Amino acid sequence: MHEITISTSDKPKLFSQLTTLLSEIGLNIQEAHAFSTLDGYSLDVFVVDGWAGQDIESLKHEVTKKMQKLEEDQWLPLHLFPKETGTLKHIPTKNIPTKKIKKLEKQPWCSLPKERPEKIGMNYIFNHVNKPISRNDVWEIEASCLKYEKKIASxxxxxxxxGTYINQDVAIKVFKNGSLNENMHREFSQETFILSKIQHKNVIKFIGACTKPSFHLVTEYMPGGNMYDFLHIQKVVLTLPSLLKVAIEVSQGVAYLHQNNIIHRDLKTANLLMDEKGVVKVADFGVARLQNQSGIMTAETGTYRWMAPEVIEHKPYNQKADVFSFGIIIWELLTRKLPYEDLSPLQAAVGVVHKVFA
Incomplete structure (x- = not known):
């Protein structure tokens, strides 16, 4: 496991850019610590694993290449120090008075170092660390760090x-207090647990969750919206290359889930979200489950129009139920029609079971 520290002048979406950069390299972010100052500087510390061979020099090389590209885009010059220092440093600016350091929160994702940095610049520090990654509170964040901009669904x-969380655009799912019964507590815990254990370019990125004063679940914000609206409200016609791109990205996300013994159980176009680059990611793990040792489930869950017949009939099912839903999605992408669009959801369920196709 490695610790990477990056310091620079604070900019909008910087934290999001850095997490995306590390993910693109293939690193799994286990912890993220962020600090800011009142006069516009930022310090971000990431604890990561997933780097094959634990070779710090090759890791430094890959991160440096990505950061240089980011700096070119942001007009930030880079000054390299000798390799033996293990540090790449931007031309230093000015000292930051201690009184201007602003503590964001007490949780690990938002805490201050014991000593303030003497100077701020574009600085990368790589250390090999041994830290436990299975702490129950690793995903816990403070609700006070969340800033709300607008409601997008109810x-x-x-x-x-x-909203935003430490300069990163996020989606904040707030559970209504009246709905927080025992079952909802269990659903929240299950969704949080699953999201905290997975990371893939075609799966929605988990940021954290709050349990006080109410239940909040925070993920990356996907400005491209969902594929259902894209097809049926905006009436966008996908070219064949675009359609294949979507199908491949969804299949890669679902394959990753299945490799980790996770069944989504509610795959549909409304749960396929697009980022600013048009990358499609599988989202909404509210009814997802880890496959049990027997490899079968019987509970009916999902959305009828995309639901496999064995799920509707309460028969034992496994990951193949997701594959059926994926097939419906491909049909939907090709035809731009809603499955069983002339039938009610219950009639659609009967049609699926009896293989009556619309």
Whole structure:
């Protein structure tokens, strides 16, 4: 495991850019610590694993290449120090008075170092560390660090907001207090546990969760919206290359889940979200489950129009139920039609079971 420290002048979406950069290299972010000052500087510390061979020099090389590209885009010059220092440093600016250091929160993701940095610049520090990654509170964040911008969706048990968390655009799912019964507590715990254990370029990125004063679940914000609206409200016609791209990205995300013994159980176009670059990611793990040792489930869950017949009939099912839903998604992408669009959801369920296709 490695610790990477990056310090620079603070900029909008910087934290999001850095987490994306590390993910693109293939690193798994186990912890993230962020600090800011009142006069516009930022310090970000990441504890990561997933680097094959634990070779710090090759890791430094890969991160440096990515950071140089980011710096070119941001107009930040880079000054390299000798290799033996293990540090790449931007031309230093000015000292920061201690009184201007602003503590963001007490949790690990938002804490201050014991000693303030003497100077701020574009600085990368690589250290090999041995830290436990299975702590129960690793995903816990303080609700006070969340900033709300606007409500983007509302349901019977939760509301969804666009907001920010430490300079990163996020989606904040807020569970309504009236819906927090024992079952909902269990669902929240299950979704949080699954999201905290997975990381893939085609799966929604988990940021953290709060349990006080109410239940909040925070993920990356996907400005491209969902594939259902894209097809059926915006009426976008996908070219064949674009359609294949979407299908491949969804299949890669689902394959990753299945490799980790996770069944999504509610795959549909409304749960496929797009980022600013058009990359499609599988989202909404509210009913997802880890496959048990027997490899079968019987509970009926999901959305009828995309649901496999064995799920509707309460028969034993496994990961193949997701594959059926994926097939419906491909049909939907090709035809731009809603599955069983002329039938009610219950009629659609009967149609699926009896193989009556719309």
């Amino acid at each position: 349901g019977s048990v939760s509301d969804l907001y666009k």
